Amino acid sequence: MAELKVLISRQDIAKRVSELGAQITKDFSGESIILVGVLKGAAIFLSDLARNVDLDSTFDFIAVSSYGNRPSPTQELKSGWDSTGEVKLTKDVDQSMKNKNVILVEDILDTGLTMTYLKKMLFARQPRSLKVAALLDKPSRRKLPLEGDYVGFKIPDEFVVGYGLDYAEKYRNLADICIVPRE
Ligand code: IMP
Ligand code: MG
Numbered sequence: 203m204a205e206l207k208v209l210i211s212r213q214d215i216a217k218r219v220s221e222l223g224a225q226i227t228k229d230f231s232g233e234s235i236i237l238v239g240v241l242k243g244a245a246i247f248l249s250d251l252a253r254n255v256d257l258d259s260t261f262d263f264i265a266v267s268s269y270g271n272r273p274s275p276t277q278e279l280k281s282g283w284d285s286t287g288e289v290k291l292t293k294d295v296d297q298s299m300k301n302k303n304v305i306l307v308e309d310i311l312d313t314g315l316t317m318t319y320l321k322k323m324l325f326a327r328q329p330r331s332l333k334v335a336a337l338l339d340k341p342s343r344r345k346l347p348l349e350g351d352y353v354g355f356k357i358p359d360e361f362v363v364g365y366g367l368d369y370a371e372k373y374r375n376l377a378d379i380c381i382v383p384r385e
Contacts, residue, residue: 206380223254243309265293314348
């Protein structure tokens with residue numbers, strides 16, 4: 203693989219995550235929250251975000267997979283992944299969401315299919331409030347109208363890795379967000 207170009211540095215990520223944490227702290231002042239991370243991509247973002255939130259807070263995790271034939275990594279890199287829009291829950295949360303302030307934490311909003319599905323599913327459990335925090339957002343790829351409530355960075359339509367995001371399960375441990383060249 204050709205060398206990866208840094209799109210967002212670890213310093214810029216840290217600064218923005220602390221701003222998002224401060225905003226959440228302010229918005230939920232005096233209340234408690236549950237951060238629900240979408241595995242695996244959001245794990246690193248959630249762990250940093252949580253340490254920047256000064257509130258009574260708990261974690262939970264969910265995992266999803268999409269139906270349909272996942273393309274090869276090379277194909278996914280070239281044109282993204284146009285799934286059927288059907289998302290399957292492979293791991294549910296461990297606690298009740300009823301009357302809780304829930305913040306869904308995702309690595310990146312792309313077509314919006316995953317988050318739309320998850321919001322609908324969790325909303326049915328009658329949380330007190332339901333918000334979406336996403337480190338990255340590729341608005342130009344959206345297929346369903348969806349806006350994050352706490353968004354770190356809007357980025358162009360590039361395939362990115364690092365800080366939790368993968369290419370064929372690799373590069374999640376890079377400290378910076380990098381662009382994978384499409385050749
Ligand atoms: P959506 O349902 O299309 O919004 O899917 C979002 C999911 O697609 C993310 O949670 C990532 O797993 C994956 N994804 C989208 N864009 C990228 C990218 O640039 N790099 C790595 N994963 C991505
Ligand atoms: Mg993901």
